[in-house]
Amino acid sequence: DTGVSQDPRHKITKRGQNVTFRCDPISEHNRLYWYRQTLGQGPEFLTYFQNEAQLEKSRLLSDRFSAERPKGSFSTLEIQRTEQGDSAMYLCASSLDGRSYEQYFGPGTRLTVT
Amino acid sequence: LAKTTQPISMDSYEGQEVNITCSHNNIATNDYITWYQQFPSQGPRFIIQGYKTKVTNEVASLFIPADRKSSTLSLPRVSLSDTAVYYCLVGEPGFQKLVFGTGTRLLVSP
DSSP states (O other): OOOOEEEOSEEEEOTTOOEEEEEEOOTTOOEEEEEEEOTTSOOEEEEEEETTEEEEEOTTSOTTEEEEOGGGSOEEEEESSOOGGGOEEEEEEEEOTTOTTSOEEOOOEEEEEO | OOOOBOOSEEEEETTOOEEEEEEOTTOOTTOEEEEEEEOTTSOOEEEEEESSEEEEOSSOEEEEOTTOSEEEEEESSOOGGGOEEEEEEEEOTTOSSOOOOOOEEEEEEO
16 A cells, blocks of 8 residues: 555646646545645645546636546546646545545645746 | 634643644534644644544544534644644545644644
8 A cells, every 4th residue: 555646746837837736546445535725724625536427526626627537546637727826735635435534645736836 | 514613723742641622513413523633744644533432543532522512632642743733524424525624733842
């Protein structure tokens, strides 16, 4: 069990550029979650997948954000036309069915939009 | 989801027992209480979950009174490495998403 991994760990981009983050969950976990965390705040839920199906999206997830989980394995989160307000830590987590209260988080991708 | 209230910060010294209390006056019958720990520059980590009375694992104990309107996370004999933010969450065990507040920032000093 290598845990949840995220790539890249850090990303600096200019406003208006597109960015894509990747998350590899724990292999036997069929649930995958994305959260966003800004300084001094707790993580905020963005979206989650059960296998390849995206079952819930937060209102925080504007049209510029899209997430996919092809084949129910890894997931990508893309932000188009980044804005300075998108600067945050993007966290991915995974869990087993029936144990969604026990989510395993990755180290996060820190995005800085200049 | 029930709203939770925790102290913003707490200070302690190595070797002491730390108790962090969380208030959740509007907890529903089916809700469980879950605690997460987050170190700087890392994702949160599940610590413990309980419904009533007392739950203990190798990391912490969770005390829940009969009315369940509050809960206390107890960390025995803390060390410097316990410096972290601790989040109290309340929800049904099958809830799909975790709803974090601002948590309690614990600082353990030598």
